[in-house]
Amino acid sequence: MTGSSAIGLHRVLEPAGVLPQAAHRLDPSPALWPDEVRVRVQRLNLDAASFRQLWTAHGGDGEVVRAAVLGIVAERGKMQNPVTGSGGMLVGVVEEVGPSSPLGLAVGDRVATLVSLTLTPLALSDGLAGWDGRSEQVPCDGHAILFGRSIAARLPDDLPASLALAVLDVCGAPALTARVVRGLRGEFVDAPSVAVLGGAGKSGSLALAAARRAGAGRLVGVVPHEGEAASLKGAGLADEVVVADARDPVGLAAAVGDPVDVTVVCVDVAGCEHGAILATRSGGTVVFFSMATSFPAAALGAEGLAADVTMLIGNGYLPGHADLALRLVREDPGVRSLFEARLAEWTGP
Amino acid sequence: MTGSSAIGLHRVLEPAGVLPQAAHRLDPSPALWPDEVRVRVQRLNLDAASFRQLWTAHGGDGEVVRAAVLGIVAERGKMQNPVTGSGGMLVGVVEEVGPSSPLGLAVGDRVATLVSLTLTPLALSDGLAGWDGRSEQVPCDGHAILFGRSIAARLPDDLPASLALAVLDVCGAPALTARVVRGLRGEFVDAPSVAVLGGAGKSGSLALAAARRAGAGRLVGVVPHEGEAASLKGAGLADEVVVADARDPVGLAAAVGDPVDVTVVCVDVAGCEHGAILATRSGGTVVFFSMATSFPAAALGAEGLAADVTMLIGNGYLPGHADLALRLVREDPGVRSLFEARLAEWTGP
Numbered sequence: 001m002t003g004s005s006a007i008g009l010h011r012v013l014e015p016a017g018v019l020p021q022a023a024h025r026l027d028p029s030p031a032l033w034p035d036e037v038r039v040r041v042q043r044l045n046l047d048a049a050s051f052r053q054l055w056t057a058h059g060g061d062g063e064v065v066r067a068a069v070l071g072i073v074a075e076r077g078k079m080q081n082p083v084t085g086s087g088g089m090l091v092g093v094v095e096e097v098g099p100s101s102p103l104g105l106a107v108g109d110r111v112a113t114l115v116s117l118t119l120t121p122l123a124l125s126d127g128l129a130g131w132d133g134r135s136e137q138v139p140c141d142g143h144a145i146l147f148g149r150s151i152a153a154r155l156p157d158d159l160p161a162s163l164a165l166a167v168l169d170v171c172g173a174p175a176l177t178a179r180v181v182r183g184l185r186g187e188f189v190d191a192p193s194v195a196v197l198g199g200a201g202k203s204g205s206l207a208l209a210a211a212r213r214a215g216a217g218r219l220v221g222v223v224p225h226e227g228e229a230a231s232l233k234g235a236g237l238a239d240e241v242v243v244a245d246a247r248d249p250v251g252l253a254a255a256v257g258d259p260v261d262v263t264v265v266c267v268d269v270a271g272c273e274h275g276a277i278l279a280t281r282s283g284g285t286v287v288f289f290s291m292a293t294s295f296p297a298a299a300l301g302a303e304g305l306a307a308d309v310t311m312l313i314g315n316g317y318l319p320g321h322a323d324l325a326l327r328l329v330r331e332d333p334g335v336r337s338l339f340e341a342r343l344a345e346w347t348g349p
Numbered sequence: 350m351t352g353s354s355a356i357g358l359h360r361v362l363e364p365a366g367v368l369p370q371a372a373h374r375l376d377p378s379p380a381l382w383p384d385e386v387r388v389r390v391q392r393l394n395l396d397a398a399s400f401r402q403l404w405t406a407h408g409g410d411g412e413v414v415r416a417a418v419l420g421i422v423a424e425r426g427k428m429q430n431p432v433t434g435s436g437g438m439l440v441g442v443v444e445e446v447g448p449s450s451p452l453g454l455a456v457g458d459r460v461a462t463l464v465s466l467t468l469t470p471l472a473l474s475d476g477l478a479g480w481d482g483r484s485e486q487v488p489c490d491g492h493a494i495l496f497g498r499s500i501a502a503r504l505p506d507d508l509p510a511s512l513a514l515a516v517l518d519v520c521g522a523p524a525l526t527a528r529v530v531r532g533l534r535g536e537f538v539d540a541p542s543v544a545v546l547g548g549a550g551k552s553g554s555l556a557l558a559a560a561r562r563a564g565a566g567r568l569v570g571v572v573p574h575e576g577e578a579a580s581l582k583g584a585g586l587a588d589e590v591v592v593a594d595a596r597d598p599v600g601l602a603a604a605v606g607d608p609v610d611v612t613v614v615c616v617d618v619a620g621c622e623h624g625a626i627l628a629t630r631s632g633g634t635v636v637f638f639s640m641a642t643s644f645p646a647a648a649l650g651a652e653g654l655a656a657d658v659t660m661l662i663g664n665g666y667l668p669g670h671a672d673l674a675l676r677l678v679r680e681d682p683g684v685r686s687l688f689e690a691r692l693a694e695w696t697g698p
Binding site for chain 1 (some may be wrong): 358367368369370371380398464465467498500521550564588599600623627637640642644645649651654655657658660661662663666685
């Protein structure tokens with residue numbers, strides 16, 4: 001090793017040569033390489049799937065869950081659930097900035113990481129004494145390391161931290177939706193029509209708002225039941241709100257009506273690929289943000305339907321994605337109201 | 350039901366309302382709806398995964414495998430392996446064309462279906478008497494139904510059927526690669542650089558040839574070992590041929606060297622997502638054709654690497670895809686030699 005790597009290869013202890021995300025163990029030493037940043041960690045937000053697995057595996061015993069998280073971080077030098085493979089994000093304060101860090105952070109900045117905990121070197125120093133093991137929100141003391149290419153967002157002063165974190169968690173969706181809509185506008189249509197499956201959800205509502213600002217025409221929000229339909233209508237983010245089961249291709253396409261230029265899949269249930277394809281016009285684009293998307297179902301589904309649609313894997317990173325999402329929630333009362341309602345609803349595992 | 354549906358909904362017997370691919374049972378009656386075509390079937394090409402499953406499950410007993418295939422087709426009205434979910438394709442001769450079929454086929458045309466057997470109504474009439482149950486190639490007599498949107502290609506007179514079928518099986522890859530290269534050319538670069546993982550394979554060699562014709566610049570073929578490197582060098586399809594394990598992100602990126610504008614993944618092994626992302630420049634595009642692609646690995650990998658890459662799910666259908674692929678194998682001796690070598694190598698299960 002002759003220097004640090006922007007993607008953190010120099011912190012991988014084992015197995016040698018893999019990316020930090022794939023590593024079993026990272027080196028969380030506090031001393032910085034020149035392009036790194038050290039963050040004093042105040043809170044971990046465990047990934048929902050990870051916390052649910054720990055909670056279930058340990059019979060809902062908070063003490064045992066706490067011990068399990070401590071054990072994982074001590075063993076792996078990062079918080080990556082060995083069963084689900086998932087991590088989460090963290091909030092903290094910048095403690096030291098290496099002289100050649102490209103992240104633009106300053107000591108004292110309050111930040112959230114937008115790269116996963118699964119690749120972030122982490123050490124805990126308080127034994128998680130302030131956490132009861134009963135929630136995904138883990139107050140803690142410790143430090144984490146950001147690499148040259150790790151993405152972190154400064155937490156805004158004008159938004160509650162819980163709201164900002166919820167927004168940052170899904171900020172890839174509005175950015176990519178806006179890019180797709182703009183790309184089609186330039187080339188093919190004046191105002192592309194857009195359907196968002198799961199339009200009343202976090203990523204879905206941001207995608208609708210982003211599509212509107214990017215110049216979309218007809219905007220269709222698809223929701224699973226009348227309750228969400230009422231919320232989405234109230235928020236005013238879509239021209240049409242329709243209730244349909246996104247797993248029912250024929251029913252979904254009928255509900256959307258005229259096939260749209262762009263379909264954005266923001267519902268985290270399996271089996272939405274064919275419906276999304278069928279709801280999209282020939283030559284249009286489907287953007288899959290749901291982690292429940294099946295690659296073969298999408299590829300073979302489009303082929304089976306002889307559907308000439310461009311299908312994008314929703315990349316969680318685009319330059320400027322955090323700023324765009326925060327601006328949307330600040331400036332669009334409809335988006336903000338949907339987020340605040342969801343945050344108020346949250347009742348733990 | 351008031352009429353036929355271009356995607357075959359009218360042939361679904363159960364469960365009601367699903368797409369033909371998702372159906373348990375289709376209606377293979379020979380009488381045609383106005384937009385349908387009936388094909389006299391001469392041969393089924395079972396999907397490799399499906400045949401392997403049947404072969405293994407039935408202890409390599411050809412008689413039992415034959416009975417199993419007969420049983421599936423009799424029960425389901427289509428050849429869809431209930432374990433693997435996969436099908437294959439068929440070859441036959443057009444027997445009747447409905448008056449409003451949009452497929453442009455004529456009675457007597459020898460065709461191969463480019464949509465999967467998993468959604469094609471099929472009835473067998475010869476008890477598979479001519480098949481020993483020991484190969485994916487199933488000579489047979491029976492009939493199949495093509496819908497308004499089913500895709501079939503006329504088999505060319507100037508190519509051996511086995512070669513044409515092998516080409517048609519992967520014809521989505523060259524078409525989409527060409528489209529992506531052309532799209533980048535227009536907008537961003539004169540001659541996009543392209544790396545193809547699995548460049549000596551069937552879809553890979555076609556993708557390389559298609560990229561060249563679409564105006565690509567530097568072309569890198571990545572292969573797993575020196576034997577394939579020699580074949581690919583001999584075929585002359587790439588400017589650079591490099592040996593690398595596509596599952597090793599760091600090694601792959603080092604082997605490719607300067608990050609490319611487009612990376613095309615044509616290797617059917619799991620774990621190639623991160624390497625493909627790392628080998629691609631910021632703002633570039635990755636096209637995933639491998640059915641072993643993991644959607645979450647791609648989405649989370651790009652996010653973890655803060656990689657602004659467009660990631661496409663390789664759609665097996667684009668208008669004109671069959672003609673393009675057949676033209677490439679006809680006109681490019683390098684592609685043809687690689688295909689013929691692979692066909693000669695094929696030694697059954």
